[in-house]
Amino acid sequence: MRLMANESAYDFETRLRQHQLELQPQTVETLQINMGRLCNQTCLHCHVSAGPDRAGEQMSRDTVDSCLAILARYPEIVKLDITGGAPELNEHFRHVVESAAGLGRHVMVRHNLTVTLDPHPVTGESMDWLPAFFAENKLEVVSSLPYWSSYFTDRQRGSGTFDRSIESIRLLNERGYGIEHSGLVLDLVYNPAGAFLPLGQEQLKKDFERELMQNYGLSFNRLYTITNMPINRFREMLERRDAFEEYMEKLVGAFNPCAAGGVMCRNLVSVGWDGRLYDCDFNQMKGLRIDIGGPVHVGNFDLKKVLDRRIVFGEHCFGCTAGAGSSCTGEIS
């Protein structure tokens, strides 16, 4: 098949039409903010292509305050989901968490575990205050752990990551995270360590629970399985192995109309580190801005316009609708 420039062989919107699916926004239940691309790690599959060398791309205090103003103005936005990079490395992290918690919002942080143990990549500051800070503010902690042993984890996230992740989960458990009835939630996220699709969230959860408890005495609350999105670093890896088409065919072949109904962009808006708005974190990484006519910045956010928008879909959306579904909220059962 010959394609024109910018044309994709994998047409998501056509597939939606074939299933008579119209995916319009339903709510903005969650405001997801990307604090920046600075990270202490450089994982192979990272859809943000984050790393220690990306200190220039950090959310400013003004943008943080605009996000908080949105929460203050719209009580129907009940959750704040903080991502990065490693969002904890942004100097305004404490401010945003404390203010959002003060506004009565449920606050979630995408926490990579090792950030607690590594020095800050720019300032060298110790980050060991994180578990206590999370607990004080009752943050929901969502952390990637690609497997319950070192092989997959270290391959994907760098040598030694597994042992340090275990150490960091121990510190969270000590604060009550992942412990029954403590009210402090620690969720783990499993994503495949290669170009294959995840299956069986329930069985994996049992395996993770058994192995982490038996081998390390550790516990957690939920396990989410997510599919690797064919963008940025993961896409580059696929292309290097001449496996991009094969992976896309797998995603397209596993299209699940039921999972399509649950894609996260229907209930969320994503804010980039520079304050621009997007339908989701993945569109943000692809530079596909929210479509509500003209450039949109968090400073002139209008909920009604956002709810009336058409979501911008692309070939990468097949990553959200493959198999049991993903969209960073895990398998839908």
Add this chain to the structure above:
Amino acid sequence: MMNYFESDDLKKFPAIGKFRGELARKFFEYYGKVMDEDGALTRREKALIALAVAHAQKCPYCIDAYTEACLSNGADPEQMSEAVHVAATMMAGITLVHNVQMLNKLDKLGV
């Protein structure tokens, strides 16, 4: 040049129902019921058994398919390699236990 065992041919597996389709349908239904559901064994355990059988039967299609199925169902390369060693030891054991037959025959021949 045409080769036996083109990996793309695995996609044509459903074509075995071209004739007497109802028999193929029964097979695929049975296959799906056994392999795609957790039962007394989990799908991960079944995929590991299938991977071992694929090696013992030297089927390149099944080795490809079940390498991926094992990963998708949460197995890691150590478990998968161990499953292949189970197949290998069984194959060796099966060969060697037949040696008893040879010994019986030698005995009968008075050797």
